[in-house]
Amino acid sequence: MADEEAIRRKRERLTIETHEYFWIVCPELTARWKEAMLRLPPSVLSDPVNELQGLELVTRRASLELGKAHAGGVDGAVPVGDLLDRALASMEHLREAADTMTRLLEELLKS
Numbered sequence: 001m002a003d004e005e006a007i008r009r010k011r012e013r014l015t016i017e018t019h020e021y022f023w024i025v026c027p028e029l030t031a032r033w034k035e036a037m038l039r040l041p042p043s044v045l046s047d048p049v050n051e052l053q054g055l056e057l058v059t060r061r062a063s064l065e066l067g068k069a070h071a072g073g074v075d076g077a078v079p080v081g082d083l084l085d086r087a088l089a090s091m092e093h094l095r096e097a098a099d100t101m102t103r104l105l106e107e108l109l110k111s
Helices: 002-039 042-071 080-110
Strands: none
Touching: 002 042, 002 080, 042 080
């Protein structure tokens, strides 16, 4: 029973994290990126482009882990709790990468 409750809480947390990332963080980051592309010269955008490539890799990893967690350990090879832990960790890493990108763009736009 305790395991089921822990899994329920992890699923709920993952749902919240995913919702916040895709409905709040992504639109804000997209808006800043668009503003940077329109306002800044191409020579200044090289650092954000490199950061964006890193964000893309982290996004792919998070997508993979979210897919596994969504499948929920159908084959039973990996416990559901472990899949959810991996997905939560990947979402945290994704959030950190997006925050880094956001800070970089804000600094460039202020200068």
